[in-house]
């Protein structure tokens with residue numbers, strides 16, 4: 001099957017692009033398009049060309065997999081110039097998600113017809129780029145300035161109806177691409193559709209438009225895209241040159257490297273050893289426990305259209321769960337995800353009861369009860385008696401041993417960990433924790449459930465904390481050490497927020513509740529090695545009952561939406577320094593980030609080394625989708641590749657001079673440096 005094929009219908013030449021899965025404008029498509037246009041320009045039978053695509057969408061963009069590789073001619077800008085200069089009019093039929101280079105191909109044609117349900121956009125800024133095949137120069141010649149600037153700098157798609165109204169589409173039809181294309185070609189022939197050469201149209205971005213956008217555009221990526229759009233006030237050939245210069249600059253940026261990695265991370269994690277196993281049916285769900293997590297998980301399943309049965313131990317808790325879920329759905333209405341009748345119809349699918357036998361026929365049960373092994377063992381013992389054969393029995397535990405829980409059932413092959421992140425109906429990450437006896441079908445079904453819930457599922461092995469929380473437990477210590485050694489906690493938060501985290505670690509623990517970490521530290525105290533530094537500042541905070549936002553005070557003091565530093569924390573820190581004979585020293589923001597990231601990378605490397613995570617990119621996905629890691633860095637191990645693994649090793653060795661127990665270079669990291677390899681090389685090895 002060729003990527004581009006031509007058929008003749010009278011004087012209309014139908015040119016079809018067929019490059020699954022999304023018709024990305026890879027080299028075969030580019031060569032095919034140029035050859036087709038060249039041949040048809042010479043073919044006297046042909047008066048008009050109708051361009052369309054097979055499959056679920058017209059061209060969804062340039063082929064991102066080609067980025068960073070040696071360029072293969074013809075590049076997309078040249079293809080667009082050939083389309084625009086075609087001696088015969090080309091009408092382009094758009095469907096699905098016509099994005100980036102796909103829309104730029106359409107802009108270069110002489111007419112555009114959309115098919116209902118179509119979305120159009122220039123999402124290049126989401127990859128740290130800008131439209132690089134004429135989009136910043138041609139779009140402003142077809143639509144008014146503010147629409148063009150919004151699409152170019154925001155990356156957000158628009159609907160087909162909005163595109164028709166803006167003049168980006170000449171017509172909007174219903175039907176299949178091949179038929180719409182033939183009809184459109186005939187409309188051009190009989191004059192019902194007038195072709196226009198975009199290059200001959202006037203740029204419509206005004207000085208006022210630019211001033212308005214300059215005032216509100218923030219960040220290197222959007223500012224660079226705005227600069228390219230501004231060049232549309234030049235003659236087209238000059239504007240295209242300026243766009244190409246800026247695009248080349250963007251392609252070399254770290255932001256692009258990180259954002260491209262993040263794009264592929266979200267997709268790579270679905271490639272697991274159990275991908276080929278047969279997933280079971282997933283029509284109905286059950287949840288045990290109606291607390292924040294259980295209600296959130298129930299909400300996520302309800303929003304995916306699944307009927308849900310939620311079990312609580314007594315009537316009061318049943319009512320509380322229903323109320324929590326109702327509030328969650330109200331939130332979805334406020335976020336525009338649901339309208340009122342959809343909310344009511346969704347709620348109608350919820351059954352809340354104290355009777356566990358109501359779970360007898362559900363396809364998947366997710367337990368979200370108190371984090372106690374005894375309680376979970378009791379629950380799974382009952383599920384083993386009640387649930388139908390083949391039901392998926394999942395625990396939402398955040399650190400307990402899935403193998404021990406599976407061991408109390410007669411069907412460990414059906415038991416798995418599904419670790420949701422709070423709020424469970426909003427956070428996209430789902431750690432799928434695979435026990436030693438978990439069957440491949442159970443894993444495949446869990447990944448199918450994740451897709452149904454629009455979660456990013458990451459496969460994890462069994463260890464304390466799985467992937468994310470195990471790494472978090474390690475790097476959080478680096479912040480306590482810096483705090484005790486002299487860095488004010490508010491400086492640590494600010495430095496990491498400048499680096500790109502949505503919230504600094506001290507503010508996060510205030511939000512999550514200091515009591516949770518305190519309980520974990522007390523649970524681990526008896527196992528803590530003598531050589532491990534232990535910082536007591538957070539314990540002093542908890543001993544005051546200051547558990548963070550929920551108690552109005554933690555590291556910060558909360559007054560409604562405002563927060564201020566709790567001065568008592570610095571006193572606790574100083575008292576501990578004096579007791580331990582530590583002289584406070586200052587830290588630069590850069591050193592705070594370097595230490596924090598070196599700690600995160602070192603434990604992340606160990607998680608890959610221990611085969612808890614399948615690949616480095618799986619760890620990146622966990623932090624991008626569950627821990628607010630700055631997307632433009634692509635994840636902790638992509639950050640390490642960009643920074644240089646040898647630099648990370650050198651930093652760890654430097655810090656080890658003060659604390660050789662905490663700062664140890666992982667074997668995997670040293671191996672990669674010695675082999676001159678990167679974490680991305682490991683990703684490619686799969």
Ligand code: T1G
Nearest residue numbers: 024060061062063064065097099100101123131132133267
């Ligand atoms: N290039 C290469 N592969 C792509 C791709 C692309 N543009 N888009 C998707 N894929 C792969 C994806 O990795 C996955 O592969 C499979 O297709 C299905 O994707 C010059 C420079 C189109 C909305 O940014 O937003 O044009 O994991 O699971 O959920 O100015 O894919 O199966 O092996 O996401 O139905 C601009 C990116 C590029 C669009 C479909 N375009 N893609 O979503 O499927 S830059 C984009 C998407 C550019 C020009 C510039 C989504 C989708 P695998 P999927 P989906």
